[in-house]
Amino acid sequence: MTLTQRFMKFGMGVGIGLVFIAMAFGPRAFSCNYFPNARVLDEAYSKRLSFSPEAQAFLKAESLDSVFLKKQLFAKSKVDFDKSKKDQVPCREYYATYESKDKTKNYEFTFDVCKEDSKLVSINKK
Missing domain, CATH: 1.20.5 (Single alpha-helices involved in coiled-coils or other helix-helix interfaces)
Known part of the structure; x- marks a missing residue:
């Protein structure tokens, strides 16, 4: 051979x-998220996501869709753990901020993470 x-x-x-x-x-x-910020945002979006009437109205007024929520808002935001109520029962409440690279879209939002679902409580322009 x-x-x-x-x-x-x-x-x-x-x-x-x-x-x-x-x-x-x-x-x-x-997927593996090592840092608390990424873990909280991933957990919030991986569960069934619902919106408060206030958040629905804001999303409609700003014409933001679910693609923006998944790829931008819940992926590139910073959670403020000092303002958040992470020990609250039955749903933990988190406060986060989003700032786009071109500085045109800046949002502050609050969301709850419960056992089976999560809820976008409020969202405002910064």
Whole structure:
């Protein structure tokens, strides 16, 4: 057996092994947030999200949609843990601020995180 044949057989073995590995350990829905800010925002949006009438009116007036909420508001905001009531029962209340990169959209909002759902209580322009 020549050296090129050995490399070809080795490459075939590695290829077959990679296919089995991909099937066994394929894509998974897994995310890991290490910092408290990211954990709180992720927990709030991963649960069923409802809106107070005040928040619904503001979102409609500003023409903000659910894509903006998920990709911007609940992903790139800063939670103020000093103003938040994180030990409140049955729902923890958090205060957060959002500032866009171009400084045109600045929002302050309050949301509750309960056991099974979360609620956007209020949102205001900064």
